[in-house]
Amino acid sequence: MHAMLRRMHKEVLSDLVEAYKAAEAQIAQDASPLARLVKVMDQLTAKWRKQFDDAADDMAKRFVKSAQTYTQSSFQAELKRNGFTVQFRPTRYVQDMVARSIAENVNLIKGMSDDHLKGIETAVNMSVMRGRDLSSLSEALQKQYGVSRRRAAFIARDQNNKATSVINRARQTELGLKEAIWVHSSGGKHPRPDHVKAGKDRLRFNLIKGAYIGGRWIHPGEDPNCRCTWSVIIPGFDDD
Template identity: 45%
Template sequence: MMHRSLLYFVQAQYRANPPPSLAQDAGWEAFRDGSPANAMRRAMHRMSRRWLKAFDKGAEDLAKYFVDRAAGATDVQLKDILKKAGFTVEFRTTYDVNNAMQAAIGENVGLIKSIASQHLTEVEGLVMRSMQDGRDLATLTQELTHRYQLTSRRASFIARDQANKMTSVINRARQQELGITQARWCHSHGGKQPRKSHVEASQSDGGKGKVYDIAKGCLIDGEYIWPGQLPNCRCTAQSIIPGMED
């Protein structure tokens, strides 16, 4: 939606205030304010303010939605594990879990806003360079479409990465409040380029997965980390319930 609006807006402004070389070719002798670049810059700033305001309003609701979904999925998964072990647990939003969720919401609000801010800044840069170089509208449109595709891929990566991190943090908080102190590292077998060390951790201990202290993290590549913490990590933690390993 933002891309279509931006494209329509930029095309309309570009036609109304073309670069000097295009304006001369079209027989234009004067500009509304004497400078097509200044007119475009002011128009871009007005449009950017409107979109940033819209993202400011919607960012927190969107972040809450993602965090709530991650928390719900985590609770269902952990309940299923406990049920198989003979335990029935009704999860509540405790202080630790709520704190983890609020921290995740805050981080996601910032990321959502940064995607919009960076995209708008890059769009303005493309438009102003196009004005300066006297490029035609078709070329500019292609560049804007390519920029949108790059932003979409970045947004998809951030959404996937944050979902993994949120699941990991909330799951860890749930495990600790239930008194579960250890877990096994499990590789998801997803992704085109899995980390070799993560696969090895999952295959250790006879293929059961490396055991680690939930509070401390798992020692991999010289540092203590948790599943889903690193970018593009889709690994998960398998809770170890004393007496129920077999």
């Protein structure tokens, strides 16, 4: 996703710079070069929206499948440490969870590209209306790229947490496991106090229903930027 965003930004920047150079004299004279720039922006938007739409499904599938493979291997290793050997099969329930994760990722990828293109269009319009030069526009476009790149990184990290959480819970509930203990991650810069407390208290919760934290039912990894996990309770081994 980062690589495709970088290619899009590079091409859009190159084509807009060329068009802006041709219109810069008009901008300085308070003429109206906006129509030419709008035409270039419309062409670029149509091209890259199609490319992201075509690639989004494949990117999302690879992303979720990677999370699924990691989740399955980790859970099998945990079961093996407790003396169980389980061969997972692609059940309908897990397939449904995977399909939902893929669909959510497709929408986020498309939304991220649309927002980036809209941000570029706004920067171009503002530069023309304010009579700014090319260097000012280039600086504005670079800032927009930074915003989009950070958002892409957030989407990748956050969706990895969510996909891992959803698929793992599906596998565990299919095996008849019902409860888990909240495990707080200390990796985030701004930990949520109620998540910290849940980890400290070793909060026990139902895998399907979730844990009642902050006035609502949630699962570890569900909130934005939440890196919390859980330790599944295996009856006869982990019961208090």
